[in-house]
Amino acid sequence: xxxxxxxxxxxxxxxxxxxxxxxxxxxxxxxxxxxxxxxxxxxxxxxxxxxxxxxxxxxxxxxxxxxxxxxxxxxxxxxxxxxxxxxxxxxxxxxxxxxxxxxxxxxxxxxxxxxxxxxxxxxxxxxxxxxxxxxxxxxxxxxxxxxxxxxxxxxxxxxxxxxxxxxxxxxxxxxxxxxxxxxxxxxxxxxxxxxxxxxxxxxxxxxxxxxxxxxxxxxxxxxxxxxxxxxxxxxxxxxxxxxxxxxxxxxxxxxxxxxxxxxxxxxxxxxxxxxxxxxxxxxxxxxxxxxxxxxxxxxxxxxxxxxxxxxxxxxxxxxxxxxxxxxxxxxxxxxxxxxxxxxxxxxxxxxxxxxxxxxxxxxxxxxxxxxxxxxxxxxxxxxxxxxxxxxxxxxxxxxxxxxxxxxxxxxxxxxxxxxxxxxxxxxxxxxxxxxxxxxxxxxxxxxxxxxxxxxxxxxxxxxxxxxxxxxxxxxxxxxxxxxxxxxxxxxxxxxxxxxxxxxxxxxxxxxxxxxxxxxxxxxxxxxxxxxxxxxxxxxxxxxxxxxxxxxxxxxxxxxxxxxxxxxxxxxxxxxxxxxxxxxxxxxxxxxxxxxxxxxxxxxxxxxxxxxxxxxxxxxxxxxxxxxxxxxxxxxxxxxxxxxxxxxxxxxxxxx
Amino acid sequence: xxxxxxxxxxxxxxxxxxxxxxxxxxxxxxxxxxxxxxxxxxxxxxxxxxxxxxxxxxxxxxxxxxxxxxxxxxxxxxxxxxxxxxxxxxxxxxxxxxxxxxxxxxxxxxxxxxxxxxxxxxxxxxxxxxxxxxxxxxxxxxxxxxxxxxxxxxxxxxxxxxxxxxxxxxxxxxxxxxxxxxxxxxxxxxxxxxxxxxxx
Numbered sequence: 001x002x003x004x005x006x007x008x009x010x011x012x013x014x015x016x017x018x019x020x021x022x023x024x025x026x027x028x029x030x031x032x033x034x035x036x037x038x039x040x041x042x043x044x045x046x047x048x049x050x051x052x053x054x055x056x057x058x059x060x061x062x063x064x065x066x067x068x069x070x071x072x073x074x075x076x077x078x079x080x081x082x083x084x085x086x087x088x089x090x091x092x093x094x095x096x097x098x099x100x101x102x103x104x105x106x107x108x109x110x111x112x113x114x115x116x117x118x119x120x121x122x123x124x125x126x127x128x129x130x131x132x133x134x135x136x137x138x139x140x141x142x143x144x145x146x147x148x149x150x151x152x153x154x155x156x157x158x159x160x161x162x163x164x165x166x167x168x169x170x171x172x173x174x175x176x177x178x179x180x181x182x183x184x185x186x187x188x189x190x191x192x193x194x195x196x197x198x199x200x201x202x203x204x205x206x207x208x209x210x211x212x213x214x215x216x217x218x219x220x221x222x223x224x225x226x227x228x229x230x231x232x233x234x235x236x237x238x239x240x241x242x243x244x245x246x247x248x249x250x251x252x253x254x255x256x257x258x259x260x261x262x263x264x265x266x267x268x269x270x271x272x273x274x275x276x277x278x279x280x281x282x283x284x285x286x287x288x289x290x291x292x293x294x295x296x297x298x299x300x301x302x303x304x305x306x307x308x309x310x311x312x313x314x315x316x317x318x319x320x321x322x323x324x325x326x327x328x329x330x331x332x333x334x335x336x337x338x339x340x341x342x343x344x345x346x347x348x349x350x351x352x353x354x355x356x357x358x359x360x361x362x363x364x365x366x367x368x369x370x371x372x373x374x375x376x377x378x379x380x381x382x383x384x385x386x387x388x389x390x391x392x393x394x395x396x397x398x399x400x401x402x403x404x405x406x407x408x409x410x411x412x413x414x415x416x417x418x419x420x421x422x423x424x425x426x427x428x429x430x431x432x433x434x435x436x437x438x439x440x441x442x443x444x445x446x447x448x449x450x451x452x453x454x455x456x457x458x459x460x461x462x463x464x465x466x467x468x469x470x471x472x473x474x475x476x477x478x479x480x481x482x483x484x485x486x487x488x489x490x491x492x493x494x495x496x497x498x499x500x501x502x503x504x505x506x507x508x509x510x511x512x513x514x515x516x517x518x519x520x521x522x523x524x525x526x527x528x529x530x531x532x533x534x535x536x537x538x539x540x541x542x543x544x545x546x547x548x549x550x551x552x553x554x555x556x557x558x559x560x561x562x563x564x565x566x567x568x569x570x571x572x573x574x575x576x577x578x579x580x581x582x583x584x585x586x587x588x589x590x591x592x593x594x595x596x597x598x599x600x601x602x603x604x605x606x607x608x609x610x611x612x613x614x615x616x617x618x619x620x621x622x623x624x625x626x627x628x629x630x631x632x633x634x635x636x637x638x639x640x641x642x643x644x645x646x647x648x649x650x651x652x653x654x655x
Numbered sequence: 656x657x658x659x660x661x662x663x664x665x666x667x668x669x670x671x672x673x674x675x676x677x678x679x680x681x682x683x684x685x686x687x688x689x690x691x692x693x694x695x696x697x698x699x700x701x702x703x704x705x706x707x708x709x710x711x712x713x714x715x716x717x718x719x720x721x722x723x724x725x726x727x728x729x730x731x732x733x734x735x736x737x738x739x740x741x742x743x744x745x746x747x748x749x750x751x752x753x754x755x756x757x758x759x760x761x762x763x764x765x766x767x768x769x770x771x772x773x774x775x776x777x778x779x780x781x782x783x784x785x786x787x788x789x790x791x792x793x794x795x796x797x798x799x800x801x802x803x804x805x806x807x808x809x810x811x812x813x814x815x816x817x818x819x820x821x822x823x824x825x826x827x828x829x830x831x832x833x834x835x836x837x838x839x840x841x842x843x844x845x846x847x848x849x850x851x852x853x854x855x
Contacts, residue, residue: 184692184694185694185720186720186721187719187720187721187722260690261690261830261833261834262687262690262691262692262695262834264834265834265837265838265841266719266720268838268841268842269719269722269727269838269841269845270719270722272841272842272845272846273666273722273725273727273845285664285725288664289664289721
C-alpha cells in the first residue's frame with residue numbers, strides 16, 4: 001500500500017546548495033526532533049528538484065536516530081487508494097487508527113488534493129490528530145498550499161501554521177557538485193571541464209541534468225575513450241561558443257587540478273574492459289541487467305552467455321525484448337480486467353509465453369464487458385419535438401464530445417416520456433466510437449451486479465469491469481436510494497470517470513436534489529453536470545410519434561385518424577403507444593381497416609367486438625393496462641381489457 | 656578463482672604485490688587506499704607487526720562499479736617479504752590474476768630482489784602456473800633516494816626484467832608511479848578477459 005523508503009535517498013546523497021539549504025536544514029531538524037520543531041513541514045518545489053529525495057531522507061534520518069519510530073512514506077494517490085480500499089472493505093476506522101499511530105508521516109504529491117473534498121477533510125482530520133499526539137507530518141507538493149486549487153481554507157492555514165519552505169533550481173556550483181557525485185556513483189569519470197560545461201546549462205531541474213549526464217556516460221562508453229568538454233557540448237547540443245569558453249576557462253583555471261588518480265585509473269580500466277569483453281557479451285550482459293532489474297526472468301539470455309560464440313545474438317536479444325513487450329501488454333490488459341491476476345509471475349517469464357497467453361485468455365474469458373445499451377432504442381427512432389428539444393440537443397452534444405461538454409448529463413422527466421430510449425440511444429451512438437466500451441443498464445441491474453460481486457467475493461473484478469468502460473449510463477438513478485454501498489461505489493466510479501473525461505449519463509424521474517435517499521455527494525455531482533428535463537409531449541410531438549407508430553403497424557395514415565388520436569388526452573409516449581395498440585387490435589379483430597371512427601368506438605365506448613382468439617399484433621409492445629371493450633363503462637380508457645403476457649408485465653414493471 | 660563470471664556478470668581481479676621485505680608493497684596499498692573514495696573501497700586489512708612489517712598479508716578490496724555491464728572489483732594483496740614467510744606467500748599467491756613485483760631500487764638490495772623473483776617463480780610453479788603465463792609488471796621503488804644509492808630503471812631492467820614485462824619507476828611513499836603500476840597490471844589482467852582463461 002505504501003512505498004518503502006528508497007535507500008539511495010538519504011541526506012548523505014542529497015547535494016545541498018543555496019537553493020535548498022533551508023529545506024534541508026528544516027528536514028534535518030524535523031528528523032532529529034519529530035513532532036516538536038516544524039509540524040507540519042511543507043516542502044514545495046518544481047518537478048525534479050528533490051522533494052521526494054528530501055522526504056525520504058527525513059524518513060531515513062529519523063529512523064537512524066530512533067529506530068523504534070513508525071515511519072510511513074506514501075504519495076497522496078496511495079493515501080487516497082488506501083482510504084478508498086479501507087472504506088470499501090468497511091475498515092474506515094482501522095485505516096484512521098493506522099495513520100494516527102504513525103510517528104513520522106511523509107506525504108508526497110499533495111498537490112493532487114485538488115477537487116478531492118473528501119480527502120481534504122480526511123487529511124485535515126489526520127493532520128490535527130497527528131499534531132495533537134505530537135507526531136510529525138511532512139508534506140511535499142509542487143506548489144505552495146495557497147496555490148493548490150480548491151484547497152480547503154482550513155488545510156491551508158493548518159499547513160501554513162508549521163513551516164512552508166521551498167526549494168529552487170540549483171545554482172552552478174550545486175549543479176557541478178551534483179554532476180560530480182552522480183558521475184562517481186555511476187563509476188564514471190570525465191576529463192576536466194566536461195562536467196563544468198554541462199553545469200553551465202541552466203537545466204530547469206535535476207532530472208534533466210541527470211539526463212544530460214546519462215547521455216555523456218553512454219557516449220563515452222560507446223566510444224571507448226574519454227570525452228572532452230568540446231565533444232560534450234556537441235553531444236548535448238550546447239552552443240559551441242559558450243562551451244569552448246567554458247572549457248578553456250576550466251582548463252586555465254588554477255582551481256581545476258589534474259583529475260584524481262583513482263578516477264583516471266577507473267577510466268583506463270573501463271576502456272580496457274570495454275575493449276576486452278567481447279562486445280556481444282557486453283550487450284547480452286546489459287540486457288540481462290536491465291530486464292532482471294525490471295523483474296523479468298532472463299534465463300534465455302543467460303544461456304547465451306554460457307556459449308562460446310552464439311549465432312544471431314542481436315536477433316536473440318530483440319526476440320527477448322519483443323516477448324517482454326508482449327508480456328507487458330498482457331499484464332496491462334489483465335490489470336484492467338482483474339487487478340488481482342495482474343501480479344502473477346507468469347507475466348514475468350518470457351521463456352513461457354504460452355503460459356502467459358493462456359493466463360491472459362483465462363482472465364479475458366472471465367471478464368465479460370459491462371452491459372451494453374439496448375439496440376431496440378436507436379437514435380433515429382427517437383422522435384424530436386418541443387418537449388424534448390433541449391434534452392435531445394444535450395444528448396447530441398454528449399455524443400459529439402463525450403466527457404467534454406456536459407458531464408454528467410442527467411435526463412429527468414416523468415415515466416413514459418422516452419428517457420430510457422434517449423439514454424440507450426446515446427449509449428448506442430457512443431458505442432460506435434473507436435475503442436468505446438459503453439456500460440448502459442438500469443440502476444437496479446447495477447445494484448444487483450454489485451450484490452452478486454460481493455457475494456462471490458469479486459468486487460475488484462466488478463470494479464475493473466466498469467473502470468474500463470469509456471461511458472457509464474444508468475437508468476432510473478433514484479433506485480440508488482438507501483443503497484449505501486452502491487452509492488459509495490458509484491461515487492468512486494463517478495470521480496474516476498470525471499477525472500478521465502469519460503461520459504456519465506443518468507435518468508431520473510425528477511431533479512436530483514429532490515430525490516430522497518441519495519447521498520449529498522452524489523446529488524451534488526449529478527447537479528454539477530447538466531440536468532435536462534423532458535416535458536410531456538405536445539401535440540406536435542404526439543402527432544409525430546403516432547405517425548411513426550402507425551407506420552410501424554403498417555396502418556395507412558388517414559388524416560382524420562391522426563387528428564383524432566393526436567387530440568386524445570395523453571401525457572406520455574408510452575400511453576400513446578398503448579392507445580394505438582388497442583385501436584390496431586380492434587381493427588384486426590374486426591378484420592377491417594383502422595379508421596377514425598373505429599378509434600372513436602374503441603376509445604370512447606361504442607361496442608367493439610371481443611378480439612377473437614386474443615390475437616395480438618406481433619412485435620408491438622403494449623403499455624400494460626388496456627381498456628376492455630365489453631360492458632357499458634363510459635371511460636373505457638380506464639378499464640383493464642387484456643392482461644399482457646407475464647414476461648411483458650415484468651419488463652414493464654422494471655422499466 | 657574465476658577472473659570474469661559472465662553468469663553473475665562480475666569481474667574480480669586479484670592482484671598480488673610481491674617482492675622482497677621492505678621494498679614498499681604495503682606503501683603501494685596505503686597510497687591506493689588513500690586515493691580511492693570511501694564508497695569504493697572496503698576496509699584495508701593489514702596484519703602487521705609492531706615494527707610495521709607485514710606479518711601475514713595486506714588486503715584492499717576496491718569496487719569499480721558497473722563497467723560494460725559487469726560489476727567490477729579489484730582485490731589488492733601484498734605478501735610478507737621476509738624469507739621465512741614463504742608458506743604465507745604461496746597461500747596469498749593462490750588464485751592471483753596478476754602480480755606486481757615491487758623491487759627495491761637500492762643497489763645493495765639487488766640480490767634480495769633476484770632472490771624474491773626466483774621465489775615468485777617457484778611459488779607460482781607450485782600452483783602449476785608458468786610465470787610466463789602470469790600477467791606481471793615490475794615496479795622499481797624508492798627511486799626518490801639519492802642517485803648514488805640506487806640503480807636506474809634501465810639497470811634494474813637489465814638485472815631483473817629479463818622477460819621484458821612493463822616496468823615502472825616509483826616512489827610509493829609519495830605516490831609516484833603507484834597508479835601507473837596498478838594501471839599497467841590491470842591492463843594486462845583485463846586483456847586476458849577475452850581469452851576467458853582464469854589464472855591459477
